[in-house]
Amino acid sequence: MEKEQQIYEQQGMEEYIKYQVEHETEPFSPGPAFSFVKALEAVNTRLRELYPESEELFDVVLMTNNHAYVGLRLINTINHHQLFIERFCMTGGNSPIGYLKAYHTNLYLSADPAKVREALEEGIAAATMFTPEKMKEVSETQLRVAFDGDAVLFSDESERIFKAHGLDKFFEHEKAHENKPLDHGPLKGFLEALGKLQKKFYDKGQRMDCPIRTYLVTARSAASSGTRALKTLRSWGLEIDEALFLAGAPKGPMLEKIRPHIFFDDQMFHVEGAAELGTVACHVPYGIAQRVVKKGVQDKETSSALK
16 A cells, blocks of 8 residues: 555645545555464364364454555455455544454554554554565465564563563573573463464364464573473463574574464564565564564554454
């Protein structure tokens, strides 16, 4: 929607709405969340096969501060791309964040960092999406979600020690506290939601054929600080399918091999490195490692919420 955004910024709301109405039969091109949403729908298909009466499915809500007049173009786009999104929230210039709790949102994604921060402040898991220049092909049958650990799944407690006192003190701290679970980070709840649906497949004997796979991709070292991370997940009753402890090595090459539909990290260095190699990476602006995101903020942005 770059052209539409320029019309809004340069010519105002009335010309923006007029343009959208005139072009409402022209579908928008897929964005960075497209493959992720398609993978969610593939999981839903499998769940309906196993549990025909269950309503415990992924539910995608299209959240946008666009005017309702733009709704027809959005509907035409969704039908054109054969997506199953029935819930829309169009707020006519107002922030949609206030509606997230009403939708019982487990994850909010947007290209607008300001809205993402607003959602996090409301206690809702949220991340800013970035579009790689050339996105890698991803699985059409298995949803793959990769998470950083500290300040994403976990709190930033350990990262604060590292920033304040250096690597050696960080290792000492983690060794001394390896049996004390870390506090939760902003995306713990989303991992819980994924795990709950994974268990439905496990209960049917499909652990090895589960269409959801989760990854922990962390800069932590395995021997020096990995124990606490894994024990924390165990204390929460959560499983992670694959854990990759990179000991400070770049994450991009490993993510290129995993090919997740989405990757979450609190540090822009890792987000940018992943995006450069074709991974759809999302920034979680939480914790001590934050710096100002210098990318342009789009006021007229369409985003999505996952129930």
